[in-house]
Amino acid sequence: MLRFKTLFEEFSAAAQNPSILLLELYPWLRHFEPPLPIGFKHLNEINDAFIKFLFEEIEKHKKTFNENEPPRDYTDAYLIEMRKRQKEGEGELFTEWQMMAAIGDLWGAGFETTVATLRFAIIYLLNNPLVQQKLQEEMDRVIGNENELTMDDQKRLPYLCATIQEIQRMANIIPISIQHAVTEDVVIGGFLIPKNTQVIAQTPSLHMDEKLFDEPEKFMPERYIDADGHFVKNDHVLPFSIGKRACMGESLARMELFLFLGTLIQRCDFRPVDGVTPPPIVVQSGFLRGPVPYKCMVAPRK
Numbered sequence: 001m002l003r004f005k006t007l008f009e010e011f012s013a014a015a016q017n018p019s020i021l022l023l024e025l026y027p028w029l030r031h032f033e034p035p036l037p038i039g040f041k042h043l044n045e046i047n048d049a050f051i052k053f054l055f056e057e058i059e060k061h062k063k064t065f066n067e068n069e070p071p072r073d074y075t076d077a078y079l080i081e082m083r084k085r086q087k088e089g090e091g092e093l094f095t096e097w098q099m100m101a102a103i104g105d106l107w108g109a110g111f112e113t114t115v116a117t118l119r120f121a122i123i124y125l126l127n128n129p130l131v132q133q134k135l136q137e138e139m140d141r142v143i144g145n146e147n148e149l150t151m152d153d154q155k156r157l158p159y160l161c162a163t164i165q166e167i168q169r170m171a172n173i174i175p176i177s178i179q180h181a182v183t184e185d186v187v188i189g190g191f192l193i194p195k196n197t198q199v200i201a202q203t204p205s206l207h208m209d210e211k212l213f214d215e216p217e218k219f220m221p222e223r224y225i226d227a228d229g230h231f232v233k234n235d236h237v238l239p240f241s242i243g244k245r246a247c248m249g250e251s252l253a254r255m256e257l258f259l260f261l262g263t264l265i266q267r268c269d270f271r272p273v274d275g276v277t278p279p280p281i282v283v284q285s286g287f288l289r290g291p292v293p294y295k296c297m298v299a300p301r302k
């Protein structure tokens with residue numbers, strides 16, 4: 001577990017290196033390191049170590065899992081499906097390499113994304129104490145401090161939903177969406193995009209558009225609360241991208257953000273370390289975007 005944690009932290013730090021963005025857009029740059037300090041070699045070494053670790057874990061599962069018992073986790077479920085398909089002569093898609101890549105993708109795409117969003121959430125609350133106060137008031141009034149939060153409470157907590165939407169609008173944790181390619185000629189808005197052209201659904205650029213959001217630099221959850229106090233989902237806030245290749249984990253991530261942030265608000269008070277000056281919001285941006293590490297005081301709420 002410790003090895004996994006260390007590897008993951010190294011991987012996340014490497015993914016926040018700004019040069020990774022360049023490498024993503026111009027992969028051929030990797031051939032020019034050295035002398036260019038692209039960070040590709042380092043990322044590749046961590047990736048290889050990660051792959052090795054995942055294969056070792058798969059081996060452990062193969063030795064201990066029981067095909068006739070319910071799967072203990074994703075790896076067991078994948079092994080069961082893989083063996084079933086191999087018996088039926090359809091094993092070419094469900095391979096051990098695919099399994100390793102799928103597990104790596106789920107960890108890689110599903111972990112640091114939610115963590116970075118929550119780190120943004122807390123630093124925004126530290127810098128906007130009135131928002132934190134309003135969130136706590138809503139939570140105390142609707143849920144109280146004893147009851148556990150569930151997803152059904154979403155409708156009853158409009159200010160929490162609005163705050164999460166505002167956090168995601170401003171955080172833009174994936175500043176440049178993943179590249180894709182069109183598989184056939186398409187015409188969009190009168191422009192022909194020929195087959196095989198690389199395209200990026202650059203939804204983060206909507207989030208700071210003054211035509212869509214008044215004073216987009218300001219953290220204002222109130223912009224999504226209507227005159228009756230209801231939460232209004234804004235179709236221009238698209239942190240999970242759009243289309244068929246949008247984030248596969250969107251529903252899970254939305255649940256995590258609502259339950260984790262809501263429970264933190266319910267149980268804790270976030271304050272600046274000296275009680276007065278919040279940490280400045282300094283952002284590091286590479287493939288992933290996140291606030292540089294900051295300190296804060298976390299006090300349990302009575």
Ligand code: HEM
Pocket residue numbers: 105106109110111113114117173174177178179201239240241242244245246247248249250252253
């Ligand atoms: C706040 C949390 C998250 C955000 C903001 C986020 C955002 C994104 C974005 C912008 C993409 C790229 C979509 C595109 O190519 O246009 C993506 C892809 C993806 N995400 Fe997430 N994600 C989050 C959490 C998760 C979680 C929890 C999981 C799974 C456990 C996950 C799994 C994936 C996968 C597998 C892809 C690749 C999908 C594909 O290429 O078809 N994500 N995500």
